[in-house]
Amino acid sequence: MNSPPTDVTGRIAAVLRTLSGFPDNGASTSQIARASGLARPTAHRLLAGLAEQGYVDRDHRTGRWFLGPELYLLGEIAAQRYDVTQHARAGVHRLAAATGESAFFSARRGDETVCLLREDGDFPIRSFVLYEGARFPLGVVSAGLVVLAMLPDREVDDYLARTDLTVHWGRQHSATALRERIARTRETGYAVNPGLVVEGSWGMAAAVFNQSGKPAWALTLTGVDTRFRADRRPELGALLLREAHALTKALRTAGP
Incomplete structure (x- = not known):
């Protein structure tokens, strides 16, 4: 810690x-x-x-x-330079509408991710782990995991060496467990949180990159575990990656 x-x-x-x-x-x-x-x-x-x-x-x-x-x-003044939610809002809406799940846009702030946007789909059962303003350390929830996974190895090693997530988040967030999830995230391109924060509440996320190629934001889908079956996860992952790629391109074009 x-x-x-x-x-x-x-x-x-x-x-x-x-x-x-x-x-x-x-x-x-x-x-x-x-x-x-x-x-x-x-x-x-x-x-x-x-x-x-x-x-x-x-x-x-x-x-x-x-x-x-x-x-x-x-x-209000800072938003004129840093607010990117206007670009993300359409993608968040499409994700919620296409999947029926709750869709989110989060930003990296130092060693944390902060949820900036939420839109709920039409499926009536929801997860409330994420909400606008919620903060989680890197490596916790799917947004924090995908951002951490997309950092260079040196930055991942430094973070894990100085951060003990098990104090507040349990043994499933040990450095060894995180490295395994980081490896899987890098293979698929998207992160999966299989109910590690709240039992039965799943999340998936894809990273959005800034002009320097660093993971600065994340798009997330959350819902109950029955909505994130193994046969559906590739479909959800593909949707997340498509929207994340489009938003990355839009933000690079828009500039600072």
Whole structure:
């Protein structure tokens, strides 16, 4: 597991990233401290300072924290340069419509993937592991696995050497198990998560590459295990790869 950040900038970033994982009901100071690896007094001090600047907001009735309005304003400006969801939205829609499953678009942010888009197909039973704003470490869920698998060996080795996913995600996310899934992902071109995060909830993903040829995003399909039978997975994988290739081409043409 990664060590808690020691510099102020890293601590602030950890608090904001943690808080982004509680978009609906907010989070308590203790939850934020625990999830970010910080002492509770440190987390509270940072949250109070961020609140003064409008970067976080607090519900004084419940004491829970939320991302603040200043981040929204900054995000609107940053989106003019970095928002790629407008390009991904059509592909996500096609995947959901063609398969009946829930389709997603996620972005790599450092050692994590962040879900940016979700659209549900018409099949009535859904998986709710992924949602807009959800963050997972590389190697966890199919989006994180496909991004990790498509990195150069040197970067994969470095990540696995400094990251112990078994602490939070169990032995099925050991370095040895991950290397086996990485090898299979590289063979097929798409990743499969056979219910490793939530039993019975499957996912498949294909990587979308940036102009430098690095896996920067992922398209995902999720659903219940009976919808991801062995005879259907190649069909779903082909659809994912087709949309991922088209989106990669579109983003390269669009430029930064």
